[in-house]
Amino acid sequence: MDLEKANALIQQYEAAFSHGVGIPPGETLYTGVDLGTSYIVLSVVDGSGKPVGGAKCFAKVVKDGLVVDYIGAVEIVKSLKNELEGRLGCSLKKAGVAYPPGISREEQMVFVHIAEAAGFEVEKRVDEPTAANQVLDIKRGAIVDIGGGTTGLAVLEKGKVIYTADEPTGGEHFSLVLAGAFKIPFMEAEKLKTRPAKQRELLPLVKPVMQKVATIIKNHLKTFKVDVLYLVGGSSCFAGIEDVIAKELEVKVLKPKNPLLVTPLGIALSVKGKGD
Template sequence: MKNNIAEVNQLLAAAKAMVNDDTVQPYSGPFKVGVDLGTADIQTVVLDPHNRPLACYLDWADVVRDGVVVNYHGACRIVREQLRRASERLGINIEQACTSFPPGTDPRISINVVESAGIKVSNVIDEPSSVAALLHLQDAAVVDIGGGTTGTAIIEQGKVVKSVDDPTGGHHITLTLAGHHSLEYEEAELLKREDDSGAAFTVVRPVIAKMADLVKAHIAEYSPPTIYLTGGCCALFGFTTAFAAEFTDIEVIAPSHPLFLTPLAIAAFADVNAVPQARMG
């Protein structure tokens, strides 16, 4: 499974390298599309049939909270624009995509936003389960630390047997930083994303421990040997070390670029679009 993580890390590095790159790269062949409506960001990823990234778009946006779209028109506008940019970058006609939802929330919320862009939703899956599918996990747990929620999926013998969500995530880390340093929320958010000194980590370590306690309660009766982390919050300096310290008998593994793992997994779960119609004139 670690070898699989190494392969996925290469895909994540490729996705990161092309984020919001509109350079025209004409593509011909089947492809897959995933749209991830997160609390802190919205991402659209296009993959080839082997899950290699072809396009990746990200907008930081406060339009979703705890799995509920609080700015429907804003979310629709961002998704339409990302799909347009991906189509023009690759010279393809996107007709369908996969989307996701936090466990325990209504999937129709995400479906409605994607369909507003005029495309079909071919698949919908909860966020941690999409990661479990991408990594081909047999016996493990996936913990998705999102902006507003923490999703936990338990996998046994290759099947998801439990998937739950808790209302805590990166948003709460930002609030803690804002309170401690007397910062505006936006300033604290930037500190969280950009800190590489460990200063932010020192302040928010108790919040990370609380997240770990919630996960402990969910996995107690299953005892998975490994936990795989995903979500942009995991990129915080020191996060993985602090989270892993709460699980002395369980291995904790984080990808190299956790911000892009769930969007990549959603796209990988998508049905393949038909051979695109080239529009290169």
């Protein structure tokens, strides 16, 4: 695993959220559609796997890994697709979707149908940790995805996912604690939480939720020998969460740049390398 390489790719993707990239005529593009509890994120890579576009929207259309607002999800994916097509100057067709580990095939197909209803041709359906590993390229260790509603984890051996789990507890719970502590609305707590300058000061308040996340990870990893944990998902952006988890689990914890973008980018890369 080469963290520098993964970070360079993530930074390229991050830049593609705001900078227009010239797409040569005839270039094949691949789109990843990530439908999360907190965000819907679209990622676009070109035929060489270079990130060329990204767009995201805060949305409440998924709960605990399941779609609860189908129409709302389709509308948002459609509008993000339009936005990206406008910015890139070409249409987007080939796409992939990711699903949280452990949901049924029928439930996975809901994610496919949403992307299709928004105008995509879905060529790939991949579980979230396998998508994240398209960016991280881990041979051995565990990926922990601390999202908005849930914490997902995957154990990898020889580059393949051999165990997955997904349990409620994520960023929403951090925000609920802060909303209660400061007597402010949930959305205000969401904003407050993402201000880097505030996070050291807020850490003691949300630390018990981070410890709960660590306990979930610990329970699932009991029977595996894992030396390194890789943190992804938006809630892993919180400064210091890596230290809390490392202390609770007594393992090495690594965090890529902008962990929120790892899984979405990995979905687009999974479509590009469909055979994987």
